[in-house]
Amino acid sequence: MPRLVLPALAYAPSFVAALREGYSRDTLRPETPESIAAVEADLAGFVESQLAPPLTVTLPDGSQGPAVPFTTLWYVEGEDFLGSISIRHHLNENLEKVGGHVGYVVRPSARGRGYASAILAEGLDWIRANLPLKRVLLTVNQLNPASIRVIEKNGGVFTQAIPHLWRPGETALHYWIDL
Numbered sequence: 001m002p003r004l005v006l007p008a009l010a011y012a013p014s015f016v017a018a019l020r021e022g023y024s025r026d027t028l029r030p031e032t033p034e035s036i037a038a039v040e041a042d043l044a045g046f047v048e049s050q051l052a053p054p055l056t057v058t059l060p061d062g063s064q065g066p067a068v069p070f071t072t073l074w075y076v077e078g079e080d081f082l083g084s085i086s087i088r089h090h091l092n093e094n095l096e097k098v099g100g101h102v103g104y105v106v107r108p109s110a111r112g113r114g115y116a117s118a119i120l121a122e123g124l125d126w127i128r129a130n131l132p133l134k135r136v137l138l139t140v141n142q143l144n145p146a147s148i149r150v151i152e153k154n155g156g157v158f159t160q161a162i163p164h165l166w167r168p169g170e171t172a173l174h175y176w177i178d179l
């Protein structure tokens with residue numbers, strides 16, 4: 001059975017294979033051969049960085065901003081990396097608009113098997129057990145019906161549609177899930 005775990009070196013080779021097939025750590029920015037090579041060049045350092053995220057973040061427009069504390073969990077089966085969830089411990093001005101508390105990605109070869117729905121369900125359990133949050137915000141691009149379905153299956157309640165902060169002309173949908 002796949003499960004959510006903290007990133008660990010055992011899954012790192014499979015993580016790199018996922019990057020090569022099109023898995024991206026950031027839904028707004030695709031990986032490049034250089035970004036993948038950097039991960040592969042220092043697998044242990046990369047795993048460390050996943051366990052202790054940096055205090056600053058490069059925003060989609062290239063500027064630097066303070067990062068809110070967040071936890072990355074990997075969805076794995078055996079030593080196979082299947083996907084990930086990123087849990088922000090609180091919101092800031094940007095995340096209140098786009099990003100929310102929770103983001104998840106499933107590697108392309110593992111999509112369509114219910115994994116994102118399971119990742120979100122298990123991620124919500126992790127939040128209940130580890131963070132003092134009563135409800136979480138999820139934001140999703142209107143053009144992403146699979147993710148909308150995943151959120152709705154996990155109890156997401158639509159609250160508003162706003163212009164996408166980082167993608168002019170596109171719309172971000174806001175959903176809240178009561179914990």
Ligand SMILES: CC(C)(COP(=O)(O)OP(=O)(O)OC[C@H]1O[C@@H](n2cnc3c(N)ncnc32)[C@H](O)[C@@H]1OP(=O)(O)O)[C@@H](O)C(=O)NCCC(=O)NCCS
Nearest residue numbers: 027104105106111112113114115116117140145146147149
């Ligand atoms: C969105 C994403 C996470 C979905 O992962 P997944 O593991 O394939 O999702 P699941 O298999 O759990 O479920 C997808 C659901 O959407 C449905 N779906 C898929 N494509 C759809 C479409 N075009 N229109 C409507 N529903 C669709 C599926 O039928 C399924 O619903 P069901 O369980 O009722 O059958 C994956 O495509 C991904 O990683 N995309 C890139 C990153 C991303 O967009 N992350 C979310 C950011 S908010």
